[in-house]
Amino acid sequence: MRYRKLGRSDLEVSEISLGSWLTFAGGIAQEQTRACTEAAFDAGITFFDTANVYGQGVAESAWGEILSAHPRDSYVLATKVWGRMSPDDAGLAPDQIARQIDASLTRLRTDYVDLYQAHRFDPAVPLEDTLEALQKVVEQGKARYLGFSEWTPEQISAGIEVAGPDLFVSSQPQYSMLWQAPEAELFPLCRQYGISHVVWSPLAQGVLTGKYLPGQPVPDDSRFADEGMSYAQHLVYSEASLEAVQRLIPIAEGAGLTLPQLALAWVLRNPEVASAITGASRPEQVHANASAAGINLSPDVLSAVDEALGDAPVRKPTLAVSATEGVLRRS
Numbered sequence: 001m002r003y004r005k006l007g008r009s010d011l012e013v014s015e016i017s018l019g020s021w022l023t024f025a026g027g028i029a030q031e032q033t034r035a036c037t038e039a040a041f042d043a044g045i046t047f048f049d050t051a052n053v054y055g056q057g058v059a060e061s062a063w064g065e066i067l068s069a070h071p072r073d074s075y076v077l078a079t080k081v082w083g084r085m086s087p088d089d090a091g092l093a094p095d096q097i098a099r100q101i102d103a104s105l106t107r108l109r110t111d112y113v114d115l116y117q118a119h120r121f122d123p124a125v126p127l128e129d130t131l132e133a134l135q136k137v138v139e140q141g142k143a144r145y146l147g148f149s150e151w152t153p154e155q156i157s158a159g160i161e162v163a164g165p166d167l168f169v170s171s172q173p174q175y176s177m178l179w180q181a182p183e184a185e186l187f188p189l190c191r192q193y194g195i196s197h198v199v200w201s202p203l204a205q206g207v208l209t210g211k212y213l214p215g216q217p218v219p220d221d222s223r224f225a226d227e228g229m230s231y232a233q234h235l236v237y238s239e240a241s242l243e244a245v246q247r248l249i250p251i252a253e254g255a256g257l258t259l260p261q262l263a264l265a266w267v268l269r270n271p272e273v274a275s276a277i278t279g280a281s282r283p284e285q286v287h288a289n290a291s292a293a294g295i296n297l298s299p300d301v302l303s304a305v306d307e308a309l310g311d312a313p314v315r316k317p318t319l320a321v322s323a324t325e326g327v328l329r330r331s
Helices: 023-027 030-042 058-067 094-108 127-139 153-163 186-192 204-209 239-254 259-268 283-290 299-309
Strands: 003-005 012-014 016-019 047-049 076-081 113-118 143-148 168-171 196-199 273-278
Touching: 003 273, 012 016, 012 273, 016 030, 016 283, 023 030, 023 058, 030 058, 030 283, 058 076, 058 094, 076 094, 094 113, 094 127, 113 127, 113 168, 127 143, 127 153, 153 168, 153 186, 186 196, 204 239, 204 259, 239 259, 239 299, 259 273, 259 283, 259 299, 273 283
Parallel strands: 016 047, 016 273, 047 076, 076 113, 113 143, 143 168, 168 196, 196 273
Antiparallel strands: 003 012
8 A cells, every 4th residue: 555645734645545425324234344444454544534424424433433443543534524414404504513523523433533524515604604613623623634525616716715725635526537527627726725635436436347338237236226326326327438448448458457456546646636535345345446556557558548538538627416606705
């Protein structure tokens, strides 16, 4: 495993990290969650990403039990706030942030998280209120650093204008061979301020594993066969993308790589990407993903990948799922 610095923080994160979006939020049993988490430690993965809304606290509670058995300084822990936890609990109002950080810490069985992220922007709350509440979380020692996920360039710029360039150390966008939208605007903006990226869905929800075939129904044991785990399928799943993936397979084989290794190494080719968040339901998947760390792709391979992908990827700036535009400021 190799490690990279997270923005301007003093955090070193593993190039491959373990996430808990669908799998550990109730998609698999606790013993499978434990096996995957322990496999991550065995593979040198030290960065674990979750959110309060994953399974309405289920993912945080699962990791609270498992991670608390490890020395707190042996891993970097990130969670998020914004998602709807109940009819009256959602968003980034100050009272909501204060309540949710305490609830997350209780579930995670820790006194602090290393990274606390605004899961989306909340245009219904004055930006100043949100940022002051997030800063208070850091001042109280409940989080070491702050990040955001899927904010628009306008929202990021407004946040920096209000609180300065040192407020955030990380961004968490969707990014993969099939979803290249962040390269258009987000990456150049964050580059100016030393904000690095922790990217989600680098395997395009499993499409870049090659398990889904053009013209064929999805496998019965796959994520897309589960109604509860396939709601974001439309982002990366199409005949064009499936055909592009088939063109990538011989490129991976020619480079001596598996298709997932190629896909993860492609994401990590960008030094501004600190870590690629991967999901897993079995320990062997954890080790397979971890094996992509440190792989360098030659210019010839990168050129071949671009040609194989053709017009399949999303490349234009695109609003993320559940993201909203606009910024509310104090009058």
